[in-house]
Amino acid sequence: RGKKAFIAGVADDQGFGWAIAKCLAEAGCEISLGVWVPALNIFESSLRRGKFDANRKLSNGKLMEFSKIYPMDAVFDTLADVPKDILSNKRYAGNSKWTVAEVAESVKADSGNIDILVHSLANGPEVIKPLLETSRKGYLAALSASSYSLISLVQRFGPLMNKGGSVISLTYNASNRIIPGYGGGMSSAKAALESDTRVLAYEAGRKYGVRVNTISAGPLGSRAAKAIGFIDDMIRYSEENSPIQKGLSAEEVGAVATFLLSPLASGVTGHVMFVDNGLNAMGLAT
Ligand code: NAI
Numbered sequence: 001r002g003k004k005a006f007i008a009g010v011a012d013d014q015g016f017g018w019a020i021a022k023c024l025a026e027a028g029c030e031i032s033l034g035v036w037v038p039a040l041n042i043f044e045s046s047l048r049r050g051k052f053d054a055n056r057k058l059s060n061g062k063l064m065e066f067s068k069i070y071p072m073d074a075v076f077d078t079l080a081d082v083p084k085d086i087l088s089n090k091r092y093a094g095n096s097k098w099t100v101a102e103v104a105e106s107v108k109a110d111s112g113n114i115d116i117l118v119h120s121l122a123n124g125p126e127v128i129k130p131l132l133e134t135s136r137k138g139y140l141a142a143l144s145a146s147s148y149s150l151i152s153l154v155q156r157f158g159p160l161m162n163k164g165g166s167v168i169s170l171t172y173n174a175s176n177r178i179i180p181g182y183g184g185g186m187s188s189a190k191a192a193l194e195s196d197t198r199v200l201a202y203e204a205g206r207k208y209g210v211r212v213n214t215i216s217a218g219p220l221g222s223r224a225a226k227a228i229g230f231i232d233d234m235i236r237y238s239e240e241n242s243p244i245q246k247g248l249s250a251e252e253v254g255a256v257a258t259f260l261l262s263p264l265a266s267g268v269t270g271h272v273m274f275v276d277n278g279l280n281a282m283g284l285a286t
Helices: 016-026 037-048 084-088 100-111 136-160 186-208 223-228 231-241 250-261
Strands: 004-008 030-036 068-072 114-119 161-171 211-217 272-275
Touching: 004 016, 004 136, 016 030, 016 114, 016 250, 030 037, 030 100, 037 068, 068 100, 100 136, 114 136, 114 250, 136 161, 136 186, 161 186, 161 250, 186 211, 211 250, 223 231, 250 272
Parallel strands: 004 030, 004 114, 030 068, 114 161, 161 211, 211 272
Antiparallel strands: none
Protein backbone atom coordinates (compact mmCIF):
# COMPACT_ATOMS: atom_id res chain seq x y z
CA ARG A 1 0.00 0.00 0.00
CA GLY A 2 1.19 3.53 -0.78
CA LYS A 3 2.08 5.61 2.24
CA LYS A 4 -0.05 8.59 3.14
CA ALA A 5 1.64 11.96 3.42
CA PHE A 6 0.43 15.35 4.60
CA ILE A 7 2.53 18.30 3.44
CA ALA A 8 2.06 21.70 5.06
CA GLY A 9 3.45 24.70 3.17
CA VAL A 10 2.88 24.37 -0.57
CA ALA A 11 1.41 27.32 -2.45
CA ASP A 12 3.11 27.06 -5.86
CA ASP A 13 5.48 24.74 -7.76
CA GLN A 14 8.68 26.63 -6.92
CA GLY A 15 9.43 25.79 -3.29
CA PHE A 16 10.79 22.85 -1.34
CA GLY A 17 7.32 21.60 -0.37
CA TRP A 18 6.35 20.99 -4.00
CA ALA A 19 9.64 19.22 -4.77
CA ILE A 20 9.15 16.98 -1.73
CA ALA A 21 5.57 16.23 -2.82
CA LYS A 22 6.79 15.26 -6.27
CA CYS A 23 9.54 12.99 -4.98
CA LEU A 24 7.09 11.30 -2.58
CA ALA A 25 4.58 10.90 -5.44
CA GLU A 26 7.29 9.22 -7.54
CA ALA A 27 7.79 6.84 -4.62
CA GLY A 28 4.09 5.94 -4.70
CA CYS A 29 2.80 8.03 -1.78
CA GLU A 30 -0.70 9.43 -1.57
CA ILE A 31 -0.38 13.16 -0.92
CA SER A 32 -2.59 15.76 0.65
CA LEU A 33 -1.63 19.39 1.15
CA GLY A 34 -2.14 22.10 3.73
CA VAL A 35 -2.10 25.44 1.89
CA TRP A 36 -1.89 28.79 3.67
CA VAL A 37 -5.42 30.26 3.60
CA PRO A 38 -4.52 33.57 1.87
CA ALA A 39 -2.68 31.64 -0.87
CA LEU A 40 -5.31 28.93 -1.41
CA ASN A 41 -7.45 30.56 -4.13
CA ILE A 42 -4.58 31.34 -6.43
CA PHE A 43 -2.99 27.93 -5.83
CA GLU A 44 -6.17 26.04 -6.64
CA SER A 45 -6.99 28.14 -9.70
CA SER A 46 -3.42 27.83 -11.02
CA LEU A 47 -3.59 24.07 -10.51
CA ARG A 48 -6.94 23.87 -12.31
CA ARG A 49 -5.76 26.05 -15.18
CA GLY A 50 -2.75 23.79 -15.76
CA LYS A 51 -0.11 26.33 -14.71
CA PHE A 52 1.79 23.66 -12.78
CA ASP A 53 1.34 20.83 -15.28
CA ALA A 54 4.91 20.96 -16.58
CA ASN A 55 6.10 20.43 -13.00
CA ARG A 56 3.51 17.75 -12.25
CA LYS A 57 4.82 15.21 -14.78
CA LEU A 58 5.93 12.01 -13.13
CA SER A 59 8.36 9.57 -14.72
CA ASN A 60 5.45 7.23 -15.58
CA GLY A 61 3.96 10.00 -17.74
CA LYS A 62 1.09 10.73 -15.34
CA LEU A 63 0.51 14.01 -13.54
CA MET A 64 1.02 14.19 -9.78
CA GLU A 65 -2.38 14.31 -8.08
CA PHE A 66 -3.28 15.57 -4.60
CA SER A 67 -5.88 13.51 -2.83
CA LYS A 68 -7.02 16.54 -0.80
CA ILE A 69 -6.10 20.19 -0.46
CA TYR A 70 -6.88 21.77 2.90
CA PRO A 71 -6.84 25.45 3.78
CA MET A 72 -4.52 25.90 6.75
CA ASP A 73 -2.99 28.59 8.90
CA ALA A 74 -0.28 27.14 11.12
CA VAL A 75 -0.32 30.19 13.39
CA PHE A 76 -3.61 29.10 14.94
CA ASP A 77 -4.11 25.85 16.86
CA THR A 78 -7.87 25.86 17.47
CA LEU A 79 -10.84 27.98 16.41
CA ALA A 80 -10.87 29.57 19.88
CA ASP A 81 -7.42 31.08 19.12
CA VAL A 82 -8.58 32.99 16.05
CA PRO A 83 -9.21 36.73 16.53
CA LYS A 84 -12.44 38.21 15.13
CA ASP A 85 -10.74 40.39 12.53
CA ILE A 86 -9.16 37.30 10.92
CA LEU A 87 -12.45 35.40 10.96
CA SER A 88 -14.12 38.25 9.09
CA ASN A 89 -11.16 38.90 6.76
CA LYS A 90 -12.40 38.22 3.25
CA ARG A 91 -9.58 35.83 2.40
CA TYR A 92 -10.40 33.70 5.46
CA ALA A 93 -14.17 34.09 5.65
CA GLY A 94 -14.86 31.85 2.63
CA ASN A 95 -12.94 28.97 4.23
CA SER A 96 -13.44 26.98 7.38
CA LYS A 97 -11.65 24.40 9.54
CA TRP A 98 -8.21 25.77 8.77
CA THR A 99 -6.63 25.80 12.26
CA VAL A 100 -4.07 23.07 12.91
CA ALA A 101 -6.36 21.02 15.15
CA GLU A 102 -9.25 21.23 12.68
CA VAL A 103 -7.07 20.27 9.72
CA ALA A 104 -5.81 17.24 11.66
CA GLU A 105 -9.45 16.26 12.36
CA SER A 106 -10.37 16.61 8.69
CA VAL A 107 -7.34 14.58 7.57
CA LYS A 108 -8.27 11.87 10.05
CA ALA A 109 -11.88 11.84 8.80
CA ASP A 110 -10.86 11.80 5.11
CA SER A 111 -7.86 9.46 5.09
CA GLY A 112 -7.54 7.86 8.50
CA ASN A 113 -3.98 7.55 9.77
CA ILE A 114 -1.00 9.00 7.94
CA ASP A 115 2.64 7.90 7.70
CA ILE A 116 4.41 11.08 6.71
CA LEU A 117 4.20 14.69 7.90
CA VAL A 118 6.11 17.48 6.17
CA HIS A 119 6.50 21.00 7.58
CA SER A 120 7.75 23.26 4.79
CA LEU A 121 6.66 26.67 5.96
CA ALA A 122 8.03 29.78 7.56
CA ASN A 123 7.06 33.40 7.92
CA GLY A 124 8.86 36.34 9.49
CA PRO A 125 7.06 39.65 8.99
CA GLU A 126 10.21 41.60 9.87
CA VAL A 127 12.70 39.34 8.08
CA ILE A 128 14.31 42.28 6.28
CA LYS A 129 15.05 44.06 9.59
CA PRO A 130 18.28 43.33 11.47
CA LEU A 131 17.73 41.53 14.79
CA LEU A 132 18.86 44.70 16.54
CA GLU A 133 15.86 46.52 15.04
CA THR A 134 13.29 43.73 15.33
CA SER A 135 10.18 44.39 17.42
CA ARG A 136 8.97 41.97 20.08
CA LYS A 137 5.84 41.42 18.00
CA GLY A 138 7.81 40.66 14.84
CA TYR A 139 10.16 38.31 16.67
CA LEU A 140 7.32 36.37 18.31
CA ALA A 141 5.44 36.21 15.00
CA ALA A 142 8.51 34.64 13.33
CA LEU A 143 8.75 32.04 16.10
CA SER A 144 5.01 31.38 16.02
CA ALA A 145 4.79 30.78 12.26
CA SER A 146 8.18 29.15 11.75
CA SER A 147 8.91 27.17 14.94
CA TYR A 148 5.87 26.66 17.14
CA SER A 149 3.98 25.60 14.00
CA LEU A 150 6.08 22.40 13.96
CA ILE A 151 5.29 21.66 17.60
CA SER A 152 1.62 22.29 16.90
CA LEU A 153 1.63 19.98 13.87
CA VAL A 154 3.35 17.16 15.76
CA GLN A 155 0.96 17.63 18.70
CA ARG A 156 -2.13 17.38 16.52
CA PHE A 157 -0.99 14.94 13.83
CA GLY A 158 1.14 12.70 16.09
CA PRO A 159 -1.94 10.82 17.36
CA LEU A 160 -2.95 9.98 13.80
CA MET A 161 0.47 8.82 12.63
CA ASN A 162 1.20 5.15 12.13
CA LYS A 163 4.03 3.73 14.18
CA GLY A 164 7.21 3.93 12.11
CA GLY A 165 6.00 7.21 10.62
CA SER A 166 8.28 10.14 10.01
CA VAL A 167 8.23 13.94 10.23
CA ILE A 168 10.53 16.43 8.54
CA SER A 169 10.87 20.19 8.42
CA LEU A 170 13.14 22.61 6.60
CA THR A 171 15.70 24.77 8.37
CA TYR A 172 18.53 27.10 7.47
CA ASN A 173 22.06 27.42 8.81
CA ALA A 174 21.44 31.01 9.96
CA SER A 175 20.56 29.15 13.19
CA ASN A 176 24.27 28.46 13.80
CA ARG A 177 26.18 31.00 11.72
CA ILE A 178 25.76 34.72 11.26
CA ILE A 179 23.92 35.36 7.98
CA PRO A 180 23.59 39.14 7.72
CA GLY A 181 20.19 39.95 6.17
CA TYR A 182 18.30 36.93 7.56
CA GLY A 183 16.64 39.05 10.18
CA GLY A 184 13.41 39.62 12.06
CA GLY A 185 14.12 36.75 14.42
CA MET A 186 14.16 34.21 11.58
CA SER A 187 17.67 33.09 12.62
CA SER A 188 16.29 32.57 16.15
CA ALA A 189 13.27 30.72 14.73
CA LYS A 190 15.53 28.26 12.90
CA ALA A 191 17.65 27.72 16.03
CA ALA A 192 14.45 26.91 17.94
CA LEU A 193 13.24 24.61 15.14
CA GLU A 194 16.48 22.61 15.24
CA SER A 195 16.47 22.30 19.02
CA ASP A 196 12.79 21.35 19.01
CA THR A 197 13.54 18.69 16.38
CA ARG A 198 15.70 16.90 18.95
CA VAL A 199 13.22 17.18 21.82
CA LEU A 200 10.26 16.24 19.60
CA ALA A 201 12.25 13.27 18.27
CA TYR A 202 12.48 12.03 21.85
CA GLU A 203 8.94 12.81 22.93
CA ALA A 204 7.12 11.76 19.73
CA GLY A 205 9.48 8.81 19.38
CA ARG A 206 8.50 7.49 22.80
CA LYS A 207 4.84 8.41 22.50
CA TYR A 208 4.01 7.54 18.88
CA GLY A 209 7.04 5.67 17.55
CA VAL A 210 7.63 8.32 14.89
CA ARG A 211 10.90 9.95 13.84
CA VAL A 212 11.48 13.70 13.61
CA ASN A 213 14.28 15.21 11.51
CA THR A 214 15.02 18.48 9.77
CA ILE A 215 16.84 19.35 6.55
CA SER A 216 19.13 22.37 6.57
CA ALA A 217 18.88 23.46 2.96
CA GLY A 218 21.05 25.72 0.85
CA PRO A 219 19.54 28.80 -0.80
CA LEU A 220 16.69 28.38 -3.32
CA GLY A 221 14.89 31.17 -5.19
CA SER A 222 11.44 30.26 -3.85
CA ARG A 223 8.64 32.74 -3.31
CA ALA A 224 9.40 32.99 0.42
CA ALA A 225 13.11 33.49 -0.25
CA LYS A 226 12.46 36.25 -2.79
CA ALA A 227 10.66 38.17 -0.05
CA ILE A 228 13.94 38.32 1.89
CA GLY A 229 15.52 40.30 -0.92
CA PHE A 230 19.10 39.03 -1.16
CA ILE A 231 18.43 35.47 -2.32
CA ASP A 232 20.23 35.93 -5.65
CA ASP A 233 23.40 37.00 -3.79
CA MET A 234 23.06 34.00 -1.47
CA ILE A 235 22.74 31.63 -4.41
CA ARG A 236 25.79 33.18 -6.12
CA TYR A 237 27.80 33.07 -2.87
CA SER A 238 26.87 29.45 -2.32
CA GLU A 239 27.77 28.43 -5.88
CA GLU A 240 31.14 30.15 -5.62
CA ASN A 241 32.12 28.97 -2.14
CA SER A 242 30.67 25.49 -1.64
CA PRO A 243 32.82 22.38 -1.95
CA ILE A 244 30.52 21.39 -4.83
CA GLN A 245 30.36 24.50 -7.04
CA LYS A 246 26.88 24.26 -8.50
CA GLY A 247 23.37 25.48 -7.93
CA LEU A 248 21.11 23.57 -5.57
CA SER A 249 17.84 22.26 -6.98
CA ALA A 250 14.69 21.77 -4.95
CA GLU A 251 14.67 18.17 -6.25
CA GLU A 252 17.93 17.43 -4.42
CA VAL A 253 16.18 18.42 -1.19
CA GLY A 254 13.11 16.40 -2.23
CA ALA A 255 15.28 13.30 -2.67
CA VAL A 256 16.89 13.58 0.78
CA ALA A 257 13.50 14.31 2.33
CA THR A 258 12.12 11.15 0.72
CA PHE A 259 15.05 9.17 2.13
CA LEU A 260 14.55 10.57 5.65
CA LEU A 261 10.81 9.86 5.40
CA SER A 262 11.36 6.29 4.23
CA PRO A 263 12.25 3.11 6.14
CA LEU A 264 15.79 3.47 4.71
CA ALA A 265 16.28 6.06 7.47
CA SER A 266 14.56 4.03 10.22
CA GLY A 267 17.59 4.57 12.47
CA VAL A 268 17.75 8.34 12.00
CA THR A 269 15.88 10.74 14.28
CA GLY A 270 16.54 14.09 15.96
CA HIS A 271 18.94 14.88 13.13
CA VAL A 272 19.71 18.09 11.26
CA MET A 273 20.79 17.01 7.78
CA PHE A 274 22.54 19.51 5.54
CA VAL A 275 21.59 19.54 1.87
CA ASP A 276 23.62 22.56 0.83
CA ASN A 277 26.42 21.37 -1.47
CA GLY A 278 28.56 21.29 1.68
CA LEU A 279 28.69 25.06 2.26
CA ASN A 280 28.19 24.56 6.02
CA ALA A 281 31.54 22.79 6.27
CA MET A 282 33.58 25.72 4.92
CA GLY A 283 35.47 27.86 7.42
CA LEU A 284 36.59 30.52 4.98
CA ALA A 285 35.11 31.94 1.79
CA THR A 286 37.28 31.10 -1.19
P1 NAI B 1 7.79 28.65 -0.15
O1 NAI B 1 7.30 30.02 -0.34
O2 NAI B 1 7.60 27.68 -1.27
O3 NAI B 1 7.17 27.97 1.16
C1 NAI B 1 6.78 28.64 2.31
C2 NAI B 1 5.31 28.33 2.50
O4 NAI B 1 4.88 28.70 3.80
C3 NAI B 1 4.40 29.06 1.51
O5 NAI B 1 3.66 28.11 0.78
C4 NAI B 1 3.49 29.89 2.42
O6 NAI B 1 2.20 29.99 1.89
C5 NAI B 1 3.53 29.06 3.69
N1 NAI B 1 3.12 29.75 4.91
C6 NAI B 1 3.56 30.93 5.41
N2 NAI B 1 2.94 31.22 6.57
C7 NAI B 1 2.08 30.20 6.82
C8 NAI B 1 1.14 29.91 7.85
N3 NAI B 1 0.95 30.74 8.88
N4 NAI B 1 0.42 28.76 7.77
C9 NAI B 1 0.59 27.91 6.74
N5 NAI B 1 1.46 28.13 5.74
C10 NAI B 1 2.19 29.26 5.77
O7 NAI B 1 9.34 28.80 0.22
P2 NAI B 1 10.47 27.75 0.63
O8 NAI B 1 11.73 28.52 0.53
O9 NAI B 1 10.33 26.50 -0.14
O10 NAI B 1 10.18 27.48 2.17
C11 NAI B 1 9.93 26.22 2.74
C12 NAI B 1 10.81 26.01 3.95
O11 NAI B 1 12.18 25.93 3.52
C13 NAI B 1 10.75 27.13 4.98
O12 NAI B 1 10.79 26.58 6.27
C14 NAI B 1 12.04 27.89 4.71
O13 NAI B 1 12.49 28.63 5.83
C15 NAI B 1 12.95 26.74 4.39
N6 NAI B 1 14.23 27.09 3.76
C16 NAI B 1 14.26 27.83 2.62
C17 NAI B 1 15.48 28.17 2.03
C18 NAI B 1 15.53 28.96 0.77
O14 NAI B 1 16.59 29.47 0.41
N7 NAI B 1 14.43 29.09 0.04
C19 NAI B 1 16.76 27.74 2.62
C20 NAI B 1 16.61 26.92 3.81
C21 NAI B 1 15.39 26.63 4.35
